[in-house]
Amino acid sequence: MAPTVLLDLPDELLHNIFLHLDASSAANFGQGSKRLYKISDTVSLWRRWCRDGWRYWEEREERPHPDHSLQPATQWKQAYADKITQDKSVLGIFNDLLSTQQNRMARMHDIVENFSYDAKDVLVRQLHTSDDADDVLARRYWSGVVLGLLHRYKAVQIWDKMQWQDYPPLEDALGAFDLFIQGSSSDFELSVLKKELDDLAHDIEASDSEWRDKDHLAKAVAISRHMREHNLLGCSAETFSLMRYRFITHVLTHPDDKSSIPMQSVVIFCCVAQRLGVKAWPCNFPGKIHAVIEPPYGPSIKDTRASYTTPEDVVWMNPFDHDDILSGQAMRDMLHQMPHYSTPESQYSCLTRAYTRALVLRTGVNIITTMQFHRPSPGWETPNIAFCALWSLISMSQSDATKNREYLARHQHWLSQIVNWFEGYVQDGLWLDDALLFEKYILPLLNGVEEKARLAQILQQIRIADSNANPITPRDERTNLVKYKVGQIFRHVRYGYVGAIIGWDPSCQAGEFWIQSMRVEDLPRGREQSFYHIICEDESLRYVAEENIMVLEEEPSANLLALAGRYFKRWDQENKVFVSNIQDEYPDD
Template identity: 35%
Template sequence: MSSEQHGLFLSLPDEVIQSIFWFVPAESLASIQSVCKRFRYLAIEPILWRHLCLTRFRYWDPTHLIKQKSACPVAQVDWRQLFVERALLDRKATKLLDSILASQKGRIDKFQAIVNLGYGAKDTLLQHLHVSESAEDVLARRYYSSAVLGCLHRNIAIQEWCKLKEGQHVTLDRALGAFDMFVLEDREGDLEDVSHALDALAERFREQTPDLDSLSPRAKATQLASFLRARGFIEVPEGRYDDLQNRFIGIALLGHDHPSLPLISVAVFCCVAQRIGLDARPCSFPFHVHAMVLPPAGQTLDGRQIPSSPSSTQQATYEDPWRVYPPSAGQTLDGASLLAGGSSAAPQHQQIMYLDPYRSDSEVHIRELESQLVAIGAEQSTYPSLLGDSTNSEMVLRNARNIMKSVQDNQHLALTRQHAHRHHHLTPPPPPEDLKPFPDLEGAFYSALWASLLLGVMTDGPQQLAAASRRRQYLPYFVEHFVTHFPHDVSLFERYIIPLFQNLSEYQQLLEATRVMRAGDLIPKKIIARSGLEGLKLPRYKVGQVFRHKRYAYEAVITGWDAECRAAEHWMQEMEIDRLSRGRYQSFYHVLVEDKSVRYVAEENMQIITPEVPYSLLPLAGRYFKRWDKENRVFVSNIKDEYPDD
């Protein structure tokens, strides 16, 4: 800049110069401050650093109180210091991630160290997750940043369910939104996104209903149901009812076609209804969740005032209708006879309004619900609970069961397709876009297991033995899923799962299992070199090569090898290894399969292939490899500390 240009710049008003500084990288502002006193004064203005904090960083840990600080007068917050703290956090997270990529040793503690940095680390992890294709370690960096991000998300979700378990208040949207955190990956839809989406729906409904405050609770409820249905919160298309994505409130709110099932539709209705002042709750009705709306104290659902009465029982009826106002023997809750042909003796006003916003915007009469309970053989003594409100914990457990069913259906479909192609000796094609499991099956099933273990068992009272039995039923599935797909969740497992078994025989076994996992994580990998191997014992193939199984036709990548079969004797007997043409004394390979499974394959069953790009393996390969070498058509190893010659 010439002296003339410099003078011209200095002649600009402070407001113009400060506006220019808004577009200067924060790292350059330190240099600008050293130019002159005027620049220093302008470069440390709180409003400038507030802008930098709120534009550069999207995700903040609750401990930063960013919402409260944003609402304060600018001068009351040291925004420059806050920016420095966040920049340091980013550097720590990047340094830890680089260390994870550099060595297989100590990854469990490094994962947890990033999680301990708080939700602000998400910004950094997303930057690495979206690293350029030209990066030397693009696959590894994307894989491990995604893995750490998943651990961070799960940590937040589990904390919400633990609050529920301890009896603390957790809103319905956060209780159900915790499931989304297990499958979120890099998409929008975290707990804050879910809350903001519900706020936006409530605000749009208010704008569309200018006379909202003058409407009765009944009219508000029916108009809200119509409003939501008009925006796509309706029945899913035929044949898609059990799709996994329909089980997640975040996907329903942010998805283009708002996929959801009755439970999620009712949850959305209740959450929005509460935001406009309605007392709306999910109902415990079996099989198909309904919503229930209660009138304000002292009013009917039609907005009429209830005359004050000296009877305390009458007043309590509207505060707690189930406990104080049970149905008479042989009658329904609205006074109708349960006997065929019985006459109705309905009260002047209905205390509770039921809706099924999934199917209709019309009110569901209580007689219809009671007739369904009669049809399924429910005892009349259970009506108050089945037609009463459901706790948020119960809603979480119902959704967990729904998720498990959808996952099982998806797995069954995948196995059916694989068996059909193997029977005809065909290479299974990648599934069509409309059949690909979304969201991630492993993450979804893991969320259901976590919810079931944390909230689905009783810890006190006379049913302790039954509770222990239920825990034991879930435990094998949980441990298998944890070890296979989420091995870096050791800290979460130790903190939340092991204590559930403290007085059971499994307790010491679980402690020992995690001790072994941690010890193995801290020990350097054993070096497996090709030097010293000769002749027939020298493996023909190398780590990073892609192959197709000659018998089962799946594609996989080699992640390790043994000069001869090192599996246990009982496994070799079960798999009939000695019936292979080269038996157990040929090379065997550890492989990562396109379906995410890890297998042990004999060399004679492998046919090396050289695809231009093995798309089905790219999302998984980062666990072991840096990138795909397009020229040599192999994966570049990131486990040289274990296989130095490959």
Template identity: 35%
Template sequence: MAATGPSLLALPDEIITGVFFLLEPEALNAIQLTSKRLYSLAQEPLLWRYNCRIHYKYWHPQHNIYAKFAQPVANVHWKDVFLARKRLDHAVRSGMDAIAAQQQGRARRMEHIAEKGYDVKDELLRQRNIADDEAEDALARRYWSGAMLTTIHRSVAMEEWEQLRSGKTASLERALGAYDMFVWDRADGDGDIEAMAARLDGLAARFTAQHPRFAAYTTRRLSLLIVEFLRGSGFLGVSNERYGLLPHSFIGMALEDKQHEALPLINVAIFCAVAQRLGLDAKACGYPYHVYAIVTAPPGRMLDGGALEPGAPAQSMYLDPFRSAEETPRTDLESQLRSIGASADTHALYLTAADPVEMVLRTARNIRRAVDAMRQGRRLVYIDNRFSGSNINIHSALHASIWAWLYLDREDNVTGNFHAVQAVIHRRRVLITNLLEQLQLHFPWEMWLLEKYVMPLFRDLPEMRDLLEIIHESYEEDRVARAPKRRADDVNRLVKFRVGQVFLHKRYGYYAVIIGWDHKCRAADEWIAQMDIDRLPGGRNQSFYKVLVEDSSNRYVAESNILITQDPPPTALLHRLAGRYFKRWDAAAGQFVSNLRDEYPDD
């Protein structure tokens, strides 16, 4: 009889359980089915809590997961929690297969996944970071998983602004952090609002380590020390030549960037966040053309620590952490107000704590100005690498500012002033037009956010019917299959180039990739005249191509202007943009592999 080798079952229970902690969940599931003893040992709650910890970093807030981790292990059915996440992972992968494979129904599938929030973030990150050799449609998977992650982050941002709009919270740092959620795009998924809060916690902890007896300091001394600490930590504002660049309006980027460059509003918000963590009553002060911090002494106390006389007004001080570590006298601020023609009765308004909503809207205006400057080409040389190589992040930043302005600019803030109310309503109508343009052109899969957050703003207004129709048309367009264009059709036989080919524009010198074609120009007569199309060789009767340009814009190009190249495309086109239309880059053929076969089956 053959000798039997060493058996796992010969080991003590505690050793077997220790081995189970080293196994991947799939292996653990397989081995537990081999015997009743192993099955029993595999039910250990500590084992499944451990798997929840190491395999999933992100959880929907509804789980209250960190509170559960702190509970006695037997209080939670950890295996059920883990298996529920694994089932959701499988659903995400199945949905991802369909999203990457076909245009029809894509937006609805993306909505169904994105609505799960942070419970799908880990699996989407795995798809977002898939290697070229792991899937034949790796480009598409990276693009669409990234798009869903961005949508999830934007839904978190909108929830934050909903809390602010409804008065449930007045956290300026979180409301400003929502802007970062619109543009953040990192392979590791980090950098959300909670990560920003953790960085601010870290700054407060560092200050505490340097000043362990800070609780005994007066309000004035503590305030000045915090400003000095922040400036010593690199929060020095930004130089004049770089003032107003797009990244400087994002608090998360300022916290993470080594130079911590930021506009005054962001510097003040960071100061207030740290000061509040250290017990101070610190808020932003909405001064014209600049932002200061206002720190108020505790009730009944003076800034320098003495008792305040009964009935005396609370004492406050002003700080400008963007420019200086010194206190800014109120008299200086009043003098500046007089110099710009502000009436005396408005001084109190400008020198008191600002509504966080106003600070968020001021940031929206700063972002819009920065985007306009970039589009005019005045600022591109200085743009941080997170905003270079592709305009897609510029679109995202503009998208954030439009969302904030539309959602937070409230007519009830000016109740009683008919003309002011009408101005807000008019502005809202302009903004909804801008938002719809952004959604339809760049983010059509985010219509569900419009339906959830914007529709209630237009209740009982004439635009309500139009919005419902636009949303319905968007969903209907997503539902209906694209009509195929066959090259065998007589009118299409002369179309020379194919979807997926990369070219250099003969006149303007930019690189682009073909994403569609018409056998002749289908543009409006006005555009044809404006672009002087009839002067081109072949005029309007030659083939025209829908193209994706390296700067992320979509254009319509005549065949006579196209010079095909088989060189590798620019980085932005290859790694950031092309996945919306293509499966992968075929280096041997020198072109992209089409993911638009339902519409262009012969390309």
């Protein structure tokens, strides 16, 4: 009996063999014969390798997307080759970013602006660098910083597209708030929100054996009832002011408490209802927002805009409070009890579908109001929250600012506020990464000559500082009395806080005002002793006299370890010091 050779196998088995190979091995294997090449050129194979190789794809018109695009194999091959090339380019830029402090911000902007989500897989891999890597802390830290900027950039892009059109889907528009505030160590994606909504819709349908026999109103009531039974609607008066209730993804992904304020309750209800074939949208009802529900067939409420009337078959619900169906008359009766809503035109505007832009504006105002009138929720004190809200308000009010003086005044107020905040945080060494966002989206919106010139000057100063190399500070005769080195951790003798040394001066180089206010001259060794630049566990940067430093020979805390990557490569367990990544500035430490 003659032995079976590879090419004796049917095409189906050969195709199966290719499935167990990576794209590079498969391409080489396909060179064995015309038949193997033909099989290796199969559309499903190259689409699979694209899908398995990368989780994140920037949407581009000229390139297929493996999740929702059917294209010839040649295009999938090209898409695969393009992604390989892009990964190499992104990794090269990122490695350059780690190698020197010079042009770090410019390289971050290069990655975010020129590659966007095509860079995300590379960044996520760097975020999860193995513990034994030589520069593990630096890779994890800086990839997190770039990811954070990328998320904010993507959120602003989503809102920017909504200025002149009711786009994108509701969950994307509100999920952008969650995307914006993601910390520097997160690979969060809007797909998390979509999956939560998909799973919730599936659970509702699967739990009801008579689901397919229900009409649209019975389904709407069943959806509301199911969500209420699982504590997905409403919240108590005591917890109403919690900041996380304003962020839809944080509501849905919380392990225990999924309560939400009226805005988020209605949005979640409508997103789930739409997945289950019920035509439900948030409406503009004042106070507690409601949902408007249309029949599957018949006129839409949008079709009666000219007459300011609502079709008889359209109903409303307030899922935050109850599962009842509300008629048009019941809704108008409630509006009659409120000032300014007595005319057919004003009532119609309250009962019709709300533009997605209006819902984003409402969410931004809710966040700002919560910050002004309520104490911060634990873990939600970050300035990124207010920054996020202001950015949404500026983006959503831009188109309305041209329509009347009141909208224009609010728009300009929010613009002035975000520019003032940006300037203040830049002075403290924060938000420098977001210069790209301000340059691209805020600077063109400023009408005042003075304000525009001020922001342009700030951005120019940031870029100049980023492009200039830090002065080199070697160990020599002038600095031989500096006792401690970059990378050592210490405890402050007087105040007890712990930090790591990130720089030093042979004598106090602070301004005279700081020296007087800190009473440096009252120290036993005064201003002529060495002073050290410090990064503390609470993320603050400080300037500490040598006599107040007590070096520790113990492992750093988790907080300090997470921050250390900005200045250090890794933790040296044997010598109990951080290994410097700023040797272009302190070459001998």
